Amino acid sequence: MAKLVSACDLPSDSRLHRRVAAGDFLDCYxxxxxxxxxxxxxxxxxxxxxxxxLLALRNILLxxxxxxxxxxxxxxMIGIFPVTSxxxxxxxxxxxxxxxxxxxxxxxxxxxxxxxxxxxxxxFFGRLYLTTIMPFHILIVRDALRRVARS
Numbered sequence: 001m002a003k004l005v006s007a008c009d010l011p012s013d014s015r016l017h018r019r020v021a022a023g024d025f026l027d028c029y030x031x032x033x034x035x036x037x038x039x040x041x042x043x044x045x046x047x048x049x050x051x052x053x054l055l056a057l058r059n060i061l062l063x064x065x066x067x068x069x070x071x072x073x074x075x076x077m078i079g080i081f082p083v084t085s086x087x088x089x090x091x092x093x094x095x096x097x098x099x100x101x102x103x104x105x106x107x108x109x110x111x112x113x114x115x116x117x118x119x120x121x122x123x124f125f126g127r128l129y130l131t132t133i134m135p136f137h138i139l140i141v142r143d144a145l146r147r148v149a150r151s
Contacts, residue, residue, distance in 0.1 A: 005031050005145045010116040015090060016105040019118050025130060028116035031145040033108075037091040038078070040113040041106040043151050044144035045079025045093075051140050055080075058133070094118075100126035113148050115141055 010016060010028040020026050033040060047055065076083040081093035081104060094103035100121045107114040117137065121127045 005029050005142045005149070008114070010105065010114055011107060011109045013109075014105055014107055014114070014116065015085060015087075016092060016103060016116055016118050019103060019120070021120065023121075025119040025121070026116065027141075028114055029141055029145055030112045030114045031149040032111060033113040033148050034111060035108065035113055035148060035151070037089055037106045037108045037113070038086070040108065040115075040148045041078045041091045041093065041104075043148045044106060044115060045081060046147075047079070047140070048143065048147075051143065054136055054140070097122075097126075099123050099129060113145065115145055115148075117141065 006029065008028055008030045010026070016026075035043070076086075078091070078093055082095060083091060083093050084103065085092045089109065090105060090107040092103050092105045094101070100119055100123075102117065102119045105114070105116040105118070107116070119126075119130055121130060
């Protein structure tokens with residue numbers, strides 16, 4: 001089984017496409033895997049220590065600016081993210097915040113697991129935040145899919 005994570009287009013039947021508007025951010029990566037969307041999401045959100053440390057640092061640094069550090073834990077959660085919709089082939093998680101709204105889609109499609117992130121930036125701070133975290137976002141997403149492929 002190939003363990004190569006590749007940047008790609010999110011399959012056109014993903015429900016995440018319904019959210020995308022002009023100017024929004026959307027990226028997608030995929031890996032060969034037969035895991036269900038839910039199982040892949042569980043693996044992907046079981047962050048290694050280095051990624052958890054980065055998220056904790058982000059929460060500390062951004063708390064004074066009003067960015068939500070954690071989602072409310074009432075309801076269907078996978079890792080630190082609330083599930084907003086789920087079908088047999090796709091699971092979508094995320095939250096809306098004053099600065100930006102985001103969703104993460106994990107999709108099983110034709111023997112691949114796709115992990116896509118959509119962000120709608122509501123303010124200048126949301127734009128600045130997304131630009132700042134982008135290198136870390138890519139590292140975390142690619143690592144998450146490598147773990148999905150290995151499991």
